[in-house]
Amino acid sequence: MRRAIGVLVACAALHAGEPVRKGVQTPGIQRSISEVRPSATFVVEGAPDWMVVTETGVWVASEPRNQVTFLDGRTNKTGINATVPKPCSGLASGFGSIWSPSCGDHILKRIDASTGRVVASVPVGPADSEGGIAAGAGSIWMLTDPQGMLSRIDPTTNRVVQRITVPDGSFACTFGDGAVWVSCTRHSLLVRVDPSTNRAVAQVRVGPQPRFLTAGGGAVWTLNQGDGSISRVDTRSNALVANIEAGVPGTGGEIAYGEGGVWVTMFGFPITRIDPESNRVSRQWTGSGGDSIRAGLGSVWLTDLKGERVMRIDSGKL
Numbered sequence: 517m518r519r520a521i522g523v524l525v526a527c528a529a530l531h532a533g534e535p536v537r538k539g540v541q542t543p544g545i546q547r548s549i550s551e552v553r554p555s556a557t558f559v560v561e562g563a564p565d566w567m568v569v570t571e572t573g574v575w576v577a578s579e580p581r582n583q584v585t586f587l588d589g590r591t592n593k594t595g596i597n598a599t600v601p602k603p604c605s606g607l608a609s610g611f612g613s614i615w616s617p618s619c620g621d622h623i624l625k626r627i628d629a630s631t632g633r634v635v636a637s638v639p640v641g642p643a644d645s646e647g648g649i650a651a652g653a654g655s656i657w658m659l660t661d662p663q664g665m666l667s668r669i670d671p672t673t674n675r676v677v678q679r680i681t682v683p684d685g686s687f688a689c690t691f692g693d694g695a696v697w698v699s700c701t702r703h704s705l706l707v708r709v710d711p712s713t714n715r716a717v718a719q720v721r722v723g724p725q726p727r728f729l730t731a732g733g734g735a736v737w738t739l740n741q742g743d744g745s746i747s748r749v750d751t752r753s754n755a756l757v758a759n760i761e762a763g764v765p766g767t768g769g770e771i772a773y774g775e776g777g778v779w780v781t782m783f784g785f786p787i788t789r790i791d792p793e794s795n796r797v798s799r800q801w802t803g804s805g806g807d808s809i810r811a812g813l814g815s816v817w818l819t820d821l822k823g824e825r826v827m828r829i830d831s832g833k834l
Contacts, residue, residue: 534765534766534767535765536765537763537764539763539785540797542797545797545799546800546801546802547799547800548802548803549802549803550803553833554827554828555829555830556828557826557828558587558825558826558828559824560576560578560594560824560826561824562580563580563822563824564576564578564819565807565808566808567808567809567819567826568606569810569811572588573588573589573595573813574586574812574817575587575607575609575614577603577607582601582620583598583599583603584597584600584603584607584614584627584632586629586632587826589815592828597632598614598625598633598634600616600625601620602619603617603625604642604645604646604647605619608650609651610652610656611651611671612629613626614626614627615627615649615651615656617641617642617647617658619642622640622641623638623641624637624669625637626671638675638676640667642658643659643661643686643687644687646687647727648688653696653711653712655670655711657669657696658689659687659688659689660679662685664685664686665682666681666682666689666709667679667680668711678714680715680716683702683703685701685703686698688729689729690736692731693734693751693752695708695711695751696708696711697729698716699726699728701725701727702725704722706719706738706749720749720755722738722747722749723738723745725740726740726741728769728771731773732778733792735750735751736748736751737771737773740759740765741768744762744764744766745759746759746771746778746780757795760795760797762785762788762797764785768783769782769806769807770807772810773811774812777791778792780809781809781819783806783807784802784803786801786804786820787806787834799834804820804823805818805819805822806818806819806820807821808821811831814831814832816828816829816831
């Protein structure tokens with residue numbers, strides 16, 4: 517994912533010096549995103565970016581608007597807003613709340629999911645604006661120092677109760693199969709943290725420069741910004757199972773698991789679907805849109821940062 521800074525530029529264009537995104541080269545895999553017909557489209561002003569799925573809908577952050585907005589999955593209408601100064605570095609859902617890191621005041625905001633009111637502020641900020649936050653094992657987890665620090669936050673006290681050393685250059689985390697998983701972009705590692713001991717217990721070499729990651733299907737999946745591949749790591753053995761070529765290198769992007777697939781978004785390639793049974797890209801859509809992607813409630817949810825909207829797409833039609 518990528519924050520909008522000042523006036524939005526042509527988001528599909530790559531930064532100077534970034535590798536060219538060519539996508540997959542297998543014939544018959546690519547299609548135009550114009551062929552996709554959303555079941556619902558939500559207008560989200562500013563730059564809709566980070567998302568999290570709950571039991572009833574999706575929350576989405578818009579940094580220029582200083583807002584986190586609820587999209588009601590039951591009515592397909594926009595719901596309540598929460599005020600967060602420059603929300604960044606992911607969203608998490610847990611303990612009746614939405615947790616939103618702020619790059620405005622460098623504080624973690626806790627939002628009441630039923631009212632949209634900020635009910636607590638944890639005095640800790642994200643290690644980077646491009647990161648991630650997770651809920652699991654009775655805690656909230658967030659990388660809080662680029663030198664390598666994973667903070668564990670107790671939702672009963674809204675305080676950091678443990679700081680765990682991880683490799684430097686780690687910015688994002690997820691929770692899956694009883695463990696916290698941290699991607700280390702600088703050293704191309706996936707790190708397993710045991711919440712019962714608050715220690716990093718395993719390191720796995722994955723593709724180059726992993727940042728965003730997701731867990732599901734007995735695996736952790738990393739989107740590797742260095743070459744645009746996706747690494748699959750088995751959560752039982754901590755072993756690398758596959759490096760899947762997707763052809764979407766460079767900064768930004770995001771990855772999600774659910775609704776029968778692994779889903780990747782990147783500017784120019786708003787949706788790439790990976791079949792977790794074959795570890796291959798089964799379909800890739802090209803064109804405008806993208807930047808954040810989530811799967812849940814029978815749908816794939818895709819932001820169009822430049823177009824100021826979020827699309828809900830029937831996963832069975834992708």
